Amino acid sequence: MTTVSDTRDANLVAIFNSDEEADHPPSWLDRIDAWATRAGDAINPILVKETRQALKSRQFVATFGLLLFASLAWTIIGSMLLMPQIYYMPSAPRLLIGYYLVLAVPMLLVVPLAAYRSLEGEVDDGTLELLSVTALSPRQVVSGKLASAALQMLLYFIALFPCVAYAYTLRGVDLPTLALLMGMLVLAGLGLTIVALFFAPVTPGRTSQITSLLAVLSILLASEFALGSLAIELIQRGNPLSFSDTLFMIVSVLAIGITVAAILLTATAAKLTPESENRSTGIRIAVLVHMFCVIAVASFAVASGQAARTNPDSLIFIPMVLSIYLVGFWALVGALMAAESPAMTPRIRRELPGTFLGRLLLTWLTPGPATGLIFSMATFTVAAAAAHWLLWQLVESSASVWIGDALEGHRLMLVLVGCYLMFALVGVRTIVGMLRWKQPVKVSVGIAAMAVVLLVMSVIPYSIQLHWNDYRQFEYSAWQFTNWIWTIERAGNNSLDGLVVYLVIALGLISFLSHLLLVGRRVLPQRLATPQRVQEEYRRMAGLEPIAEEENDPLGLGISGSKP
Amino acid sequence: MITPAKPLPAVHSDHSVCIELRRLHRFFGNTKAVRDVSFAVSRGGVFGYIGPNGAGKTTSMRILATLDLPSYGEAFVDGFSVINDPELVRQRLGYMPDAFGTYRDVNCWEYLDFFARAYGLVGRERMRRLRWVLEFTGTRGMAEKPIRGLSKGMKQRLCLGRALIHDPAVLILDEPAAGLDPRARIELRRMIGELAGRGKTILVSSHILTELAEMCDSVGIIEQGQLLATGSVEEIQRERKQHRELVMRVLSSSAELTAELGRHHNVSNLVIDGQLVRMEFAGEVAQQAALVRELIMAGHEIAEVTARSKSLEDVFLQVTEGLVQ
Numbered sequence: 106m107t108t109v110s111d112t113r114d115a116n117l118v119a120i121f122n123s124d125e126e127a128d129h130p131p132s133w134l135d136r137i138d139a140w141a142t143r144a145g146d147a148i149n150p151i152l153v154k155e156t157r158q159a160l161k162s163r164q165f166v167a168t169f170g171l172l173l174f175a176s177l178a179w180t181i182i183g184s185m186l187l188m189p190q191i192y193y194m195p196s197a198p199r200l201l202i203g204y205y206l207v208l209a210v211p212m213l214l215v216v217p218l219a220a221y222r223s224l225e226g227e228v229d230d231g232t233l234e235l236l237s238v239t240a241l242s243p244r245q246v247v248s249g250k251l252a253s254a255a256l257q258m259l260l261y262f263i264a265l266f267p268c269v270a271y272a273y274t275l276r277g278v279d280l281p282t283l284a285l286l287m288g289m290l291v292l293a294g295l296g297l298t299i300v301a302l303f304f305a306p307v308t309p310g311r312t313s314q315i316t317s318l319l320a321v322l323s324i325l326l327a328s329e330f331a332l333g334s335l336a337i338e339l340i341q342r343g344n345p346l347s348f349s350d351t352l353f354m355i356v357s358v359l360a361i362g363i364t365v366a367a368i369l370l371t372a373t374a375a376k377l378t379p380e381s382e383n384r385s386t387g388i389r390i391a392v393l394v395h396m397f398c399v400i401a402v403a404s405f406a407v408a409s410g411q412a413a414r415t416n417p418d419s420l421i422f423i424p425m426v427l428s429i430y431l432v433g434f435w436a437l438v439g440a441l442m443a444a445e446s447p448a449m450t451p452r453i454r455r456e457l458p459g460t461f462l463g464r465l466l467l468t469w470l471t472p473g474p475a476t477g478l479i480f481s482m483a484t485f486t487v488a489a490a491a492a493h494w495l496l497w498q499l500v501e502s503s504a505s506v507w508i509g510d511a512l513e514g515h516r517l518m519l520v521l522v523g524c525y526l527m528f529a530l531v532g533v534r535t536i537v538g539m540l541r542w543k544q545p546v547k548v549s550v551g552i553a554a555m556a557v558v559l560l561v562m563s564v565i566p567y568s569i570q571l572h573w574n575d576y577r578q579f580e581y582s583a584w585q586f587t588n589w590i591w592t593i594e595r596a597g598n599n600s601l602d603g604l605v606v607y608l609v610i611a612l613g614l615i616s617f618l619s620h621l622l623l624v625g626r627r628v629l630p631q632r633l634a635t636p637q638r639v640q641e642e643y644r645r646m647a648g649l650e651p652i653a654e655e656e657n658d659p660l661g662l663g664i665s666g667s668k669p
Numbered sequence: 670m671i672t673p674a675k676p677l678p679a680v681h682s683d684h685s686v687c688i689e690l691r692r693l694h695r696f697f698g699n700t701k702a703v704r705d706v707s708f709a710v711s712r713g714g715v716f717g718y719i720g721p722n723g724a725g726k727t728t729s730m731r732i733l734a735t736l737d738l739p740s741y742g743e744a745f746v747d748g749f750s751v752i753n754d755p756e757l758v759r760q761r762l763g764y765m766p767d768a769f770g771t772y773r774d775v776n777c778w779e780y781l782d783f784f785a786r787a788y789g790l791v792g793r794e795r796m797r798r799l800r801w802v803l804e805f806t807g808t809r810g811m812a813e814k815p816i817r818g819l820s821k822g823m824k825q826r827l828c829l830g831r832a833l834i835h836d837p838a839v840l841i842l843d844e845p846a847a848g849l850d851p852r853a854r855i856e857l858r859r860m861i862g863e864l865a866g867r868g869k870t871i872l873v874s875s876h877i878l879t880e881l882a883e884m885c886d887s888v889g890i891i892e893q894g895q896l897l898a899t900g901s902v903e904e905i906q907r908e909r910k911q912h913r914e915l916v917m918r919v920l921s922s923s924a925e926l927t928a929e930l931g932r933h934h935n936v937s938n939l940v941i942d943g944q945l946v947r948m949e950f951a952g953e954v955a956q957q958a959a960l961v962r963e964l965i966m967a968g969h970e971i972a973e974v975t976a977r978s979k980s981l982e983d984v985f986l987q988v989t990e991g992l993v994q
Contacts, residue, residue, distance in 0.1 A: 142792060150786035154775070157783075161774040231770040234736050235831070238764045239787035240756070380738050381752045452753040544698050638748065642757050 150241065151249020152256070155223065159257060164219060168211050172261055176268045179203040187275075195277030198340045204268050205286065205336050211261045212294040213329045217301040220254040221321050224305035225314065233377070243377035247302060247370055254298040258291060282344050285351070286336055293332050296362060297325055303369045353409065357402045364395035381450045385442070385472035389480055392438060396484055400491045403427045407495050417503035421511060424496040428515065431492060432522050435485040436555060439526065442477025443534040444551025446541070449473065457632040474534045475623060482527055482617070489519045510599075517596050517606065524613025525562070525589045531616040532558035563588045583608060686748070687712045687839050687870035688733065693742035695728050695894075702728040703739070704894040710872060710887070712838075715865045717885035718874040719985055725894040726874045727767065730843050733872070734764040746839050760788075763832030767844040769824050771816045777827055778803075778812040781834055788835035802830040806860065822853030829860065840864065842873040846880060858884055882981035892989045902981050915957065917946045917964075918973035926969050933960065950976070 131139070145153070159165045183200045184191060227233035227246075236246055273283060304321045306313045344351060368391045375384035403423050410420045449472070458467040469480040493516060500512045536554040540546045566588050570579055585591050586608040595601040688710040695703040703725040710716040718726050731737040733744050735755040743750060749757040772780060781802060785795045803809040806826040811819065819827065825845060832840060842861070846854045854877065861884050865871055875881050881888065882902060889899040898905045919926055926946060930936045935952040950957055961974055 146786070146791040146795075150783055153786060154772070154779070154783040157779050158772060158774045230772070231766065231768040232772060234766060235764075235770045235784070236787065237736060238734055238759050238762065239784065239835075240759065240789045241787045379735065379755065381755065450752055451750075455753075639754055639757065642749075642754075 149245055149249040149252055151246055152252040155249065155253030156256060159219075159253065164215075165257065168215050169260070169264065172207060172211055172264055175207045176204060176265050179207060180268055180271065191275060196275040197272045197277035200272040200275060201269070201278055201283075201286075201340050202337055204265060204272060205290070205340065206333065208261060208265050209290060209329060209333060209336070212258050212290055213297055213332065214325050216254045216257050216261075216294060217297040217325055218321070219257070220250050220298045221301035221305050221318075223253075224250055224302055225317075228306060237377070237379070243374040244370075246377060247374045250302055251295070251298060251370070255295060258294050262287075262291065278340060279343065281351075282339060285344060286339055288355075289332070289336065289339075292358075292362065293328065296366060297328055299366045299369050299373075300324055303373045305373075349409075353405070357406075360398040360402060361395070364391065364398045367391045368395055380446070380448075381452055383453050383456060383472055385445055385477070386470045389442075389470050389477075393484065396488050399427065399430070400488060403492070403495060407498060411498070411502060417499040418505055418508060420499055421496065421508060424492045424499070424515070427492040427495070428489065428519065431485060431488050432526070435481055435488075436526060436529070437552065439478070439481035439485070439530045440533050440551040440555035441548050442481050442551075443474050443530045444537040444546065444548045444554065445472055445474045445477050446545075446548075447473050447475070447538070451633050454633040455635045459632045474537070475620070478530050478534055478620060481530060482523070485526065486523060489523065493519060514597065514599065517601070518593065521589075521593060521596055521606070521609050524609045524616075527613040527620075528587075528616045529555060529558045529562065531620050532561075534620075559589065563590045567591070587612065685712055686710070687714070687746065688716070688872055689745040690729065690733070691743045691745070693729060693732065693744055694740045695725070695732060695737065696740045701894050703732075705742075706891065706894070706896045707742075708889050708896060708899045710870055712870055713865065713868045714887065715861065715871045715873065715885045717881035717888040717981075718872060718891065719876075719878060719881060719888055719981075720874075720891035721989060724891045726891055727843055728894075729891075730764075730841050730872065730874065731766075734762060734766075734841055735759055736764075760835070761838045763835070763837035763840045765828050765832040765840070765842045765845055767847060769828055771824065771827075773817065774815070776813050776815050777808055777819070780816055780827065781830055784831045785834045790835060798834055798836065802834050805833065805863075806830040807856070822849050822856075825849060825853065825857065826860075829857070833864075838868075838870060840869050840871045840873075842871065844874055844876070846875050846877050854880060878981045878985055888981065890985060890989060897989065898984075902984055905984050913950050913957075914977045915948050915950045916973075916975045916977070917948075917971055918944050919946055920944065920970035920972050921968070926964065929964065929967060929969075935960070944972075 179200070183203050187196045187199060190196060224247075227236065233246075237243075241249075269283070269287070272278070273280070301321050301324075304317045304324075306317050346354060368388065371387045371391045375388060378384045406423050407420055410423075411417070453472060457471055458464045469476050469483065493512075496512055496515055500508050533551050533554040536557065537546055537551055540550065566585050570582070570584055581591055581595055583602060583604050586605045592601065592605060592609065595605075686709045690706050690708055693703050693706045694701070706725070706729055708716070718730070720726050728737065729744075732739050733746060733751060735751050735758050738752060743752065745751065746758040747761045749761070751758050772783075775783070778799070781799055782795070785798055790798055803812055806829055808823065808826050808830060811823060811827075816824065816827065829842075829845065832842070845861075846857055849857065858880055861871060861873065865884070873881070873885070887899065887901050888905070890897045890905070917926075927939060927941060930939055930946070930948060935950055935956060936948045937951070938947075938949040940947040950960070952960070957976065961971065965971055
């Protein structure tokens with residue numbers, strides 16, 4: 106009698122013995138099998154594992170079952186409710202709203218949350234450490250989680266596709282709008298998964314877990330609501346934009362979205378990377394690409410507006426929004442970079458640029474607070490100059506007087522903000538450096554340090570002068586030049602004294618020059634040579650050097666050498 | 670035939686020292702978890718790392734496994750720095766932490782298959798390694814069983830299998846016998862012995878000292894982050910000038926013998942129990958022989974002499990002070 110365990114054993118024997126050499130030429134089925142195995146080997150192991158886990162998990166089965174049930178129920182109920190108009194009136198929008206809501210819950214809520222839990226679970230269960238000692242890179246771990254989430258979304262999407270097709274046949278929504286809606290849903294799902302992964306804590310601790318879970322839940326629910334409103338509007342009213350505007354919007358959203366996703370994914374991978382390795386250069390490159398995309402999109406928007414002979418005054422918001430974005434972005438990213446650890450392991454120093462030109466251009470991409478600070482300020486300056494150039498282009502083509510004043514104000518504002526940012530970043534670096542003397546400090550402390558510096562810059566001079574004036578109201582004076590809130594407000598009102606401008610510029614310049622003095626050593630040749638044995642090993646790994654037979658089969662399993 | 674996408678790196682080299690810690694320090698704030706620890710384990714050696722809870726064993730092992738960085742000092746696996754070349758170290762290293770680290774909703778075969786993939790094993794080679802590991806750890810019959818339902822002993826076997834899946838040259842086993850029943854412990858000891866016989870270099874920590882004494886070539890005793898002693902049990906005894914217990918069965922009058930032994934500078938803690946004379950002897954084996962000869966020449970009728978070396982447990986208790994950080 107054959108038992109279940111016998112069958113299992115037989116399966117296993119079949120699996121184990123499947124590698125035995127066949128005594129007949131391979132059939133087309135064998136070839137397909139071999140191809141499938143090769144393809145399977147090329148897939149990210151995390152994706153394989155997560156898919157195996159997901160397909161067996163109760164969460165997936167329940168979600169998938171509920172999705173099928175809800176879509177079927179809505180198909181029946183929705184169709185019944187639309188009777189008899191369904192035969193002679195366009196009825197797709199109403200049904201489609203229901204299908205969107207059914208699909209949006211797993212796509213925008215369940216899958217991102219599952220991805221978050223999955224990465225958090227790796228930390229909680231101690232498996233992240235086991236992954237860390239394998240050949241998998243942190244980037245592969247993160248991309249594997251994302252790919253697994255994408256696969257689940259695809260399954261949900263496919264499951265609901267017949268319903269969407271049914272709704273389309275009822276007329277009332279055109280195909281481009283439908284494609285836009287579904288594309289938006291998929292991209293939003295992927296984006297939210299990336300955000301959820303970014304927030305997944307990489308250190309065990311109840312407080313950080315609860316805080317990050319609440320943050321992720323808030324983001325997911327807010328996005329679900331916002332996207333839901335947008336989708337319903339889109340279904341009911343159609344796409345209000347012209348074809349070219351829609352195309353521009355899609356390209357812009359894709360370009361900016363992909364670069365932001367790249368920053369978040371690189372940062373998530375960096376959180377999983379050991380301290381001894383370079384965790385910063387990848388993020389800096391991603392940030393540079395993002396900056397390039399943002400400026401390119403803004404430039405294209407201004408250029409296309411000018412080409413369409415749109416009133417330049419109505420386009421002024423583009424460089425203005427860009428400038429505000431740049432200030433916020435670089436205050437945040439700069440604070441994180443200024444809080445990086447200055448310790449450079451020999452491993453990182455091996456990767457430093459070796460040539461004069463390389464040192465000149467690429468040193469700022471190497472990790473460390475000193476280079477981070479210069480990188481932040483240099484990129485901010487270039488991006489701010491680009492925003493100002495865009496505004497200047499609009500002024501050139503405008504006949505309005507006020508837009509000329511806006512150009513002056515914009516320039517002054519950028520100079521002031523740049524100087525304050527420089528001073529604040531030097532302050533962040535100093536504070537974090539002092540904290541690091543006592544104990545290791547996370548880069549996220551940089552954000553707190555930035556908040557402290559900005560607060561101190563404005564509150565201290567204000568408090569002193571308030572005390573000096575016996576707590577009575579007082580007028581702005583040059584003593585308040587570090588008070589960035591008041592100074593910028595005065596600059597906005599065009600009532601700032603020239604002396605204050607010079608003082609703020611001096612503050613920024615002194616900060617910059619004093620920082621440069623500290624950075625000087627960085628541009629000297631510091632690169633370390635890679636030991637010959639390590640070089641040989643890497644060459645061997647890359648398959649450039651042959652491997653001895655006994656090295657390849659140390660257990661004597663009879664594995665034939667796999668030399669190329 | 671499916672061949673690996675890229676050749677496997679060499680996981681064994683001719684480096685004679687496979688594990689080396691050089692003046693390793695690890696501080697967590699004011700806590701000095703590891704202080705100036707240095708030792709080396711030669712290729713094929715089994716090194717027992719013993720110490721009370723919180724002594725710094727796991728911290729040093731985690732540094733060796735590239736999971737943590739030292740505050741000062743260096744650590745090498747097969748000649749590669751754990752700080753500067755962690756990926757080269759990882760290829761040579763199998764790490765088994767004290768926690769199981771298993772996944773939900775996967776069976777044993779899927780679990781091992783995942784880690785085989787994670788180590789870059791492909792095609793037939795992966796299948797061969799999986800087969801070997803399942804056979805070696807005795808989990809072949811459990812291959813399709815979910816991990817959740819496994820006993821602690823079977824989970825431990827599976828985790829050993831995971832550490833072995835890429836055929837590492839060096840194994841770091843953190844408390845592998847903790848919580849296992851006697852049979853499972855014996856099985857584990859057998860497996861470690863077999864792996865050592867295959868030329869693996871093994872660093873193993875355990876609280877079960879009798880088992881460590883049987884399987885280890887040398888031991889390191891750590892307490893409060895400091896390595897107090899290192900070497901074989903005999904070497905540590907010798908270094909510490911530890912006494913051996915000598916028991917003599919004397920047929921003649923033991924009172925005269927006692928007086929004579931009392932004058933001997935190597936003898937201490939003399940106890941007479943009928944015909945049996947127990948003492949602590951501080952000298953070498955040659956000096957012990959000279960003492961026996963001397964007593965016989967003096968006319969004492971010595972029927973039997975038994976020398977008992979101290980066990981690892983005795984050495985551990987003598988070396989450590991039972992302090993916890």
